[in-house]
Amino acid sequence: MEISEDGRRLSTTSTDGEEFAYDVFLSFRGEDTRKGFTGHLHQALKQRGLGVFIDNEDLEKGKVIEELFKAIEASKVFIPIFSKRYAESKWCLREISHIMRCERLTLPIFFDVKPSDVRNQEGPYRKAFFDHEMNGELDKETVENWRSSLTKAGKTSGYDLQYDMDG
Numbered sequence: 593m594e595i596s597e598d599g600r601r602l603s604t605t606s607t608d609g610e611e612f613a614y615d616v617f618l619s620f621r622g623e624d625t626r627k628g629f630t631g632h633l634h635q636a637l638k639q640r641g642l643g644v645f646i647d648n649e650d651l652e653k654g655k656v657i658e659e660l661f662k663a664i665e666a667s668k669v670f671i672p673i674f675s676k677r678y679a680e681s682k683w684c685l686r687e688i689s690h691i692m693r694c695e696r697l698t699l700p701i702f703f704d705v706k707p708s709d710v711r712n713q714e715g716p717y718r719k720a721f722f723d724h725e726m727n728g729e730l731d732k733e734t735v736e737n738w739r740s741s742l743t744k745a746g747k748t749s750g751y752d753l754q755y756d757m758d759g
Contacts, residue, residue, distance in 0.1 A: 615642040617667035619687045622647070624675035629703055629753075633671070657686055664690050670698045672745060674710045679720035679742070682730075689741040700750030711746025713739055 616637055620630045630646070637644045645663045660683075664670070670691045678684050691698060702710065709715035721739065724730055 612668040613643070613666035614645040614663065614668065616669050616671055617645045617664055617691070618671050618673065619684065619691060620673040621675050621678045621681050621684055624677050625673055625703060629701075630673055633673075633701075657683070660687065661690050664694060668696065670694070670696060671701060672698065673701045673703050674705050674745070675703045676705055676716045677720075678705075679713070679717040679738075680723070682724070685724075685738040685741070688745055689737050692741040692744050698745065698748055698750075700745050700748050702750060702752045702754075704754060706754070707746050707750070707752060709746075710742050713742060717742070 618630060618634060620626065622630075625631075634644055634646050645667055647660070664687065672678075672688055672691060700707075700710070705715065705717075709717050713721050721735065724738075725735055
């Protein structure tokens with residue numbers, strides 16, 4: 593196995609012969625977890641020899657969402673890190689929708705949110721969706737697609753990391 597300097601595997605082949613540029617794609621809200629949990633997870637995966645896509649290193653500034661979708665499609669496993677503000681980001685919601693359409697191994701991490709918040713768009717996810725719907729920029733089909741993707745991801749067995757940050 594050879595890994596390029598940017599953390600990408602030069603070639604990875606699955607058991608069904610499909611080739612992937614990345615072993616793992618990390619989906620996360622940068623403001624919430626980039627410099628903490630996600631950064632540590634990224635380093636740990638790389639230290640174990642895995643090719644990891646993380647947007648701050650591998651996506652050139654100014655590239656459009658299609659480049660991000662290509663990276664998703666070129667990844668074998670997905671790790672969405674659902675945090676309190678994940679659903680506020682249209683980019684994150686576009687990512688998770690594309691990830692769930694790929695139907696590959698997805699290992700969600702529920703970072704200081706309940707899986708039911710993601711699954712049912714409750715708690716901080718309720719307000720985020722209310723704001724998306726009220727701003728009038730999005731069509732109903734897009735919002736429903738995001739909801740469906742979060743519901744599916746929230747039903748997927750993953751890791752529930754609850755922290756009481758308030759006291």
